Amino acid sequence: MDVRAKHPVGLLLALLLGACLLTGCGGGPHAGDGHARSLQQRQQEGRARQVADAWRGSASAAAWSEGYYPMADAVRIPRSGWRGKADEQAYERENFALRTDLPTASAGHGKVVWKSGGTLSRPLWGARKAYRSFARGDSEGPRLTVTGVRLGETTITTSRGTATVPAWLFTLEGYDTPLERVAAVPSQLPAPPITQAGPGSAGGLERLARLAGIAGDGRSLTVRATHGACDDGPVVKAVETDESVVLYASVAGARSGPCTAALLEESVGVELREPLAGRILLDAFTGRPVPYGESDGPSPSWT
Structure with a gap:
């Protein structure tokens, strides 16, 4: 009996399978996927x-290279840290109570001074706008109480290194050091x-x-x-x-x-x-500098 005459397709498949086992069959989905991934990466x-x-x-x-672009949070909590979980929760939920009058006069301009040298004059946020950037919560639960505010200074990391910048300093009830909010407006991108x-x-x-x-x-x-x-x-x-x-x-x-x-x-x-x-x-996608901070967050984003 001639088996090859009766089962030619089966014998052909067997031969092809044997060849694949010995040499490997290119062009399968994994090989194609690898080639596509390599092309995409290039x-x-x-x-x-x-x-x-x-x-x-x-x-x-x-x-x-000549502008002021913050690369760190514009709001700094008191240096001692939060007294407990309730205050930390109030800050995360942006729950604040205002027990003082905020300055209403225009803050004008202030000077950004880089540690490595160089200065730049920038317009400043007013006290009310600065306060509203981090005190937007209205939920139930604990609150942090602001008892005073004044214009001072803080340091922040920028695209040109560390700089000393004007900042609003908010006194919080129960804390020896203030909550700081950078006041200098970032340069236009x-x-x-x-x-x-x-x-x-x-x-x-x-x-x-x-x-x-x-x-x-x-x-x-x-x-x-x-x-x-x-x-x-x-x-x-x-x-x-x-x-x-x-x-x-x-x-x-x-x-x-x-x-x-x-x-x-x-x-x-x-x-x-x-x-x-x-x-x-x-x-690489936008061709623009990678922004720091969320567009609707308290830290400045200059996109």
Whole structure:
């Protein structure tokens, strides 16, 4: 009996399977996915380098180097910390009681003085606007009581290093040191020298939400990045030059099929080869500096 004549298809499949086991079959879904990911990564890095090149020596970079851009929280709690959980909860919920009169006169202008040298005159927030930036709560529960306010000074980290800036100092009942709120208004963000990346033009590049913190040595950053409910989370990498650090964000392990439309936000750490120092921190997607703070939060965002 001639088995080959009766089962030619089965024998062909068996031979193909044996060849795959011996040599491996390319072109499968995993190999294709790997090639696609590699292509996307090259596109993302390429866009980041384009942004770095556009900012290098530009008028936008010059304007940035001369401006005042805070890179830390504009509100500082009393130096002793909160007395207990109730006061901490009141602050988080922005629940305050005002037991004093706030100055109504215009605060005018004040001077930003950098530790490394250089000064800049900036308009100041009024006391009422400063108070309303952190005292917006109206919920049940404990409250912090403001018993006095005066214009003083504090220090803050900026894009040009540490600076001494005018600040409103709010006296709180039961505390020896005040709650500080930076009064100096940030400089206007310069127009970027490159347009935002178009949809699908940069290999799945995502916009960064904001900068959340810079380590004391300047070698690591924490940023907030967004992702969906059906993936493995955000990935953030950096392209470093002498003048800038360009961050490019993407999403790992995105899965097809039904998924909720939820947009999630997550903290991601980024390690740098060299300290950030005076280099400008840029978002590859927007082509703009990565903002610090939430747009509706008490800390200044200059986007």
